[in-house]
Amino acid sequence: MFKAVGIITKLKDHKSDVIADKLNLFLEKKRIKVIKSTREKIAKYADLIVVIGGDGTLLNTARYFVDSNIPILAVNLGRLGFLADVNIKDMFVVLEQVFKNEYTKEKRILLSCQIEDNKKIINRHLALNDVVIHRNEVNLRMMEFDIFINDKFLSSQFADGLIITTPTGSTAYALSSGGPIIHPEIDAIGIVSICPHTISHRPLLIPGNNEIVIHIKESKEGAIVSFDGQTSFTVKAEQKISIRKYDNFINLLHPKNYDYFSIIRSKLHWNIKL
Numbered sequence: 001m002f003k004a005v006g007i008i009t010k011l012k013d014h015k016s017d018v019i020a021d022k023l024n025l026f027l028e029k030k031r032i033k034v035i036k037s038t039r040e041k042i043a044k045y046a047d048l049i050v051v052i053g054g055d056g057t058l059l060n061t062a063r064y065f066v067d068s069n070i071p072i073l074a075v076n077l078g079r080l081g082f083l084a085d086v087n088i089k090d091m092f093v094v095l096e097q098v099f100k101n102e103y104t105k106e107k108r109i110l111l112s113c114q115i116e117d118n119k120k121i122i123n124r125h126l127a128l129n130d131v132v133i134h135r136n137e138v139n140l141r142m143m144e145f146d147i148f149i150n151d152k153f154l155s156s157q158f159a160d161g162l163i164i165t166t167p168t169g170s171t172a173y174a175l176s177s178g179g180p181i182i183h184p185e186i187d188a189i190g191i192v193s194i195c196p197h198t199i200s201h202r203p204l205l206i207p208g209n210n211e212i213v214i215h216i217k218e219s220k221e222g223a224i225v226s227f228d229g230q231t232s233f234t235v236k237a238e239q240k241i242s243i244r245k246y247d248n249f250i251n252l253l254h255p256k257n258y259d260y261f262s263i264i265r266s267k268l269h270w271n272i273k274l
Contacts, residue, residue, distance in 0.1 A: 001099060004033040006042030006070070008061050010053030016077055019052050019088060026092055030099070043068045048098070048253075050075065055083045059228045062128045062250045066110055071251040073098060082171050082267055085254060094255045104258040106184060108168050109208065110246040113227065117239045127227040128250070129169030131243050133214055133235070134161030134194065134224050142197055144217040150210050158197035161223075164212055164243050165190040171264070173229070179203045181264065189245065214241040 005027055010016040020036065027034050035046050042049065043065060051058050051074045058074045065072070074084035075091050086094050097103060113131045115123040135143045143161060147154040165174040167182035170190055175181065179192035180203055187208035193201045206212075216223045216237045225241060226232040235241060265271055 001101070002032065002048040004035055004046045004048070006046030006049045007034065007036040008039075008042070008049060008051045008053070008057065009036075010057045010077060013053065013077070016052045016057075019075065019077070019091075023050060023052070023091070023095075026095070032099075039064060043070070046070055048073065050095075051084065053077050053084065055081060056230065058083045059128050060230060062108070063110065063126045063228070066126065066246065066248050066250050069248070069251075071105065071253050073103075073253040082263065083168065083252070085258070085263060090255070097256055098253060102256045104254040104256060106252045106254060106258075107249045108184060108252055109166050109187070109249050111164060111166055111189070111243055112246040113164075113225065113241065113243045115225065115233065115235055115239055115241055117236075122239070123233050125227045125231060125233075126246055127169070128166065129172050129228045130163050130165040130174060131241075132161060132163050132173060132194075132226045132229070133216070133241060134226065136222055136224055136234070142195075143223055145223075146215045146217065147191070148213040148215075149206060151213075154204075155201065156217075157193060157201055159193045159195055159201070161194040162214065163190070163192040163194060165192060169228075171267070174203075180205070184260065187245075189243075208245045211242060211244040214243075216241075 007020050009020045024034050035042050049070050049072045051061050075086045076084035111127045113125055114121050142158045144158050146156050163174045167184045170182040174192045177192050177194050188205045191204045222234050222236045224232050225235050
């Protein structure tokens with residue numbers, strides 16, 4: 001039984017705040033402690049986090065709390081909701097089930113990316129969906145880069161960029177770029193080129209314990225590295241980008257009747273008669 005629930009809302013969103021107030025009253029009636037003041041207090045005192053927003057809010061929450069080992073239940077206010085799969089109208093029913101230990105728990109891996117300059121780490125960031133290396137907005141030319149897997153050379157490419165994706169992120173940007181859908185239980189990392197000059201560069205899945213290193217070749221403009229499409233940094237040609245699976249993972253809670261394939265069918269509009 002969960003005794004303290006942290007509530008995370010979508011930033012500057014009135015609807016999210018209204019739902020949070022209703023959730024607060026619901027939890028107080030059940031004599032469950034509500035923690036919604038600061039992330040630091042949630043990390044310290046909560047044993048369950050309820051995220052009220054869309055997938056973007058959940059991505060941000062997952063990166064922050066991954067080391068706290070607190071399970072997360074996500075209520076969907078967004079449009080797609082691959083991750084935030086609990087509808088508002090079902091929220092209280094699902095929570096009643098969760099408090100009876102009737103739920104599905106699912107592990108999701110994250111990626112750890114570090115940028116090095118002369119063997120000195122100058123930046124480090126996490127991603128639940130993907131790490132994307134793409135050309136600078138002022139540069140309309142293709143990028144040239146080398147890819148190494150566990151210090152072994154994979155390929156040189158001319159492309160608009162490269163997506164390194166988790167199974168979670170395989171239904172995001174990687175899917176739009178022709179990558180495969182990766183089931184969350186598969187311990188793998190996807191490598192998907194963005195508009196490669198040579199069409200023989202196909203999406204590649206590698207074991208989750210592999211390290212990927214990307215070297216951007218000579219470029220005055222450099223490149224941009226983005227994390228979950230929410231944070232980005234500029235990378236110069238001489239710097240090294242290293243990506244591997246993060247040591248910790250997050251636990252997502254779903255309704256007890258959760259069906260991953262049903263989510264995929266619904267969100268991608270499969271088997272819908274025209």
